[in-house]
Amino acid sequence: MEALALERKAEQNRELRERLMQLKKERNAIILAHYYQRDEIQEVADFRGDSFLLAQKAAQTDADVIVFCGVHFMGESAKILAPNKTVIIPDERAGCPMADMVNVDGLRKLKAQHPNATVVTYINSSAEIKAETDICCTSANAVRVVNSVESDEIIWVPDKNLGHYVQQKTDKKMIIWEGYCNTHDMLTVKDVEEMKAKYPNAEFVVHPECRPEVVALGDFVGSTTAIIKYCKESPNKEFIVGTEDGTGYQLRLDSPDKTFHFATKYLVCPNMKVNNLKKLVKCLETMQPQIYVPEEVADKARLSLERMLQVK
Numbered sequence: 001m002e003a004l005a006l007e008r009k010a011e012q013n014r015e016l017r018e019r020l021m022q023l024k025k026e027r028n029a030i031i032l033a034h035y036y037q038r039d040e041i042q043e044v045a046d047f048r049g050d051s052f053l054l055a056q057k058a059a060q061t062d063a064d065v066i067v068f069c070g071v072h073f074m075g076e077s078a079k080i081l082a083p084n085k086t087v088i089i090p091d092e093r094a095g096c097p098m099a100d101m102v103n104v105d106g107l108r109k110l111k112a113q114h115p116n117a118t119v120v121t122y123i124n125s126s127a128e129i130k131a132e133t134d135i136c137c138t139s140a141n142a143v144r145v146v147n148s149v150e151s152d153e154i155i156w157v158p159d160k161n162l163g164h165y166v167q168q169k170t171d172k173k174m175i176i177w178e179g180y181c182n183t184h185d186m187l188t189v190k191d192v193e194e195m196k197a198k199y200p201n202a203e204f205v206v207h208p209e210c211r212p213e214v215v216a217l218g219d220f221v222g223s224t225t226a227i228i229k230y231c232k233e234s235p236n237k238e239f240i241v242g243t244e245d246g247t248g249y250q251l252r253l254d255s256p257d258k259t260f261h262f263a264t265k266y267l268v269c270p271n272m273k274v275n276n277l278k279k280l281v282k283c284l285e286t287m288q289p290q291i292y293v294p295e296e297v298a299d300k301a302r303l304s305l306e307r308m309l310q311v312k
Helices: 002-027 051-060 072-081 104-113 127-131 142-148 160-167 189-198 224-233 245-254 277-286 295-310
Strands: 029-034 047-049 065-069 086-088 118-122 135-137 153-157 173-176 203-206 238-242 259-262
Touching: 002 029, 002 277, 029 051, 047 051, 051 065, 051 072, 051 295, 065 072, 065 277, 072 086, 072 127, 072 295, 104 127, 104 153, 118 142, 127 295, 135 142, 135 295, 142 160, 160 173, 189 203, 189 238, 203 224, 224 245, 238 245, 245 259
Parallel strands: 029 047, 029 065, 065 086, 118 135, 118 153, 153 173, 203 238, 238 259
Antiparallel strands: none
8 A cells, every 4th residue: 555655656756847847948947945955856956055055046047937945035035136037936834933033123223232233144034134234144154254344243143053153263242143943953962962872983063053062062063065065075984964854865965875864853944844846846837926025125135145145
């Protein structure tokens, strides 16, 4: 019975993939997928990447339609950087709890209290917050961005864990907002210690969105892309992974001869996983849901994103 169900699912997926290829051609569309997406979406994507790489791809593409398989703020960033393109996402309920933890009023108050500070905002934030921001960053370039600004004082939003990590790498004074990523923040020292005891030869690679005491245990700390690159190039054959489990797709693809253990079974972002192949095909059929960003918000937010893309 189970074999039959699996066969039917595989057949369904084959049909969906064929329909997708046809629609992509008709619409002149490009599919961008974040590393945290389901395997079935990463398999059909034109580009897989973290939020930084995908923002770059959105800014450079010749396609008429960008299908963004990620969460809502990523679709917004694509629309801001490519205002003349149609940007659609498979499911508009794919939000980001961390992005929702910072609000415009709170940020404006903080700016009034620290008038000489530069606002550095993690790309995991809404278009409205980016419009109140001097420069954006991702986990891949956060330290470079903070060190690139002239001001000695930084207002950092919204992720306190990444902020704490950056604080160790800069002399600047950082005023850190109290947001966090629900998924990465779940990983505890106890989880990591248990995994290290179980797999003593494995290296622990960890994302800086995890808690500071967890990050401190890392053999390597970096963005999703940096973790993937490190594991690919490392002579080590076994890893304990401290980031979202969708990353496993690229890790296994790059290093089929290596073993990856996720540090806990809870490293799953429910928002990233609401997208699936069926919804991806449907959004290209209906060209809905589309991402809209009001022009006055987009113009201000674009500045903060373009400044980020210029930091070398």
